[in-house]
Amino acid sequence: MIYLDNAATSWPKAPGVAEAMSRFLLEEAGNPGRSGHRLARTAAERVESARRALARLLGVSPPERIVFTLNATDGLNLALKGLLRPGDHVITSSVEHNSVTxxxxxxxxxxxxxxxxxxxxxxxxxxDALARAFRSNTRLVVLTHASNVAGTLQPVAEVARLAHAAGALFLVDGAQTVGAVPFRVADLGADLLAFSGHKGLLGPTGTGALYVGPGVDLRPTREGGTGTSSELDVQPSDLPHRLESGTPNTVGIAGLGAALEYLEHRGLEAIRAHEVALVRALREGLREVPGLRLYGPEDPARCAGAVSFTLPGLEPSEVAAILDASFDVAVRPGLHCAPDAHRTLGTFPLGTVRLSVGPFNTLDEVRQVVGYIAQIARSWG
Known part of the structure; x- marks a missing residue:
């Protein structure tokens, strides 16, 4: 199989992820922070080691500002519903994922x-339109770092300056960039950053995190056991415990920790350069297919790893089905849980075919897929 659906979830996972999860279940699967025995201590160290690795990756200090979540959607809900109150004003864009919308x-x-x-x-x-949207009660701006449909990288640092000048906070949806595009939180100017662990970070599903910056006070959206301050009947006030209730996905976090080790070894700059080259080859090749329409920025340096296209005479779902059944290529058609983005691109309601590359794809694979799409355009279009 040629797998080009990394914007949905990465595959294959980083080397060592499956082994770390298996070892954890067989040898280390205590409940972190809930007991003093060896298994509980080891489980707690797996969680905190992964937290420290994420903090290093994003330039965050202290690591306790990284709160583990189930995925980017979970983190975005935690940020939005923990911050906004009736009467507050929030600004967002017309290309957001449903996890924001x-x-x-x-x-x-x-x-x-x-x-x-x-x-x-x-x-x-x-x-310019965003700058004109601020009001006296604007509490937050929320913006995706990169479109999950067209790959478009947003000018987040510029938006952050506008938000802060107006006294608002800035929340970034980093689902498509964390682990794939090198940056530090300070580069973005983000007060809050939500991201998944199973996409660019190459970890298992069911993992993610929310960075909570200084001066941001989020109300917990759920309360419960934290392993600390058990004598209190209110949620602890310190991070990450204020926002982490219940037993975490320790086996998933153990796998995420292994993925982070791989990323540190390979280097995000090298991964980014590789994926930009793949996107460039895709766009250059697809541009030669008669009738095919590409979406998003022409410059691969202005994109994350997603490339969207349509073919005349064929619905996106038909193209994806042919790629799957005839050529063993995995892509994603349709609206990609982002109908507003497709309205913006002019591709609503059928959507596009999305090809999304990852660090384990090759130029040869990309060239093969371009050839398959050209064949589909000739034979089925």
């Missing part, structure tokens, strides 16, 4: 005011 819709029904600023045809946010 749906919580904001729910909050709007509770009295939160939501402004959705437009994006240009390549998916880039209109910064």
């Amino acid at each position: 749906r919580p904001l819709r729910a909050l709007a029904e509770q009295g939160v005011q939501v402004t959705k600023v437009p994006c240009f045809g390549d998916g880039t946010v209109d910064v």
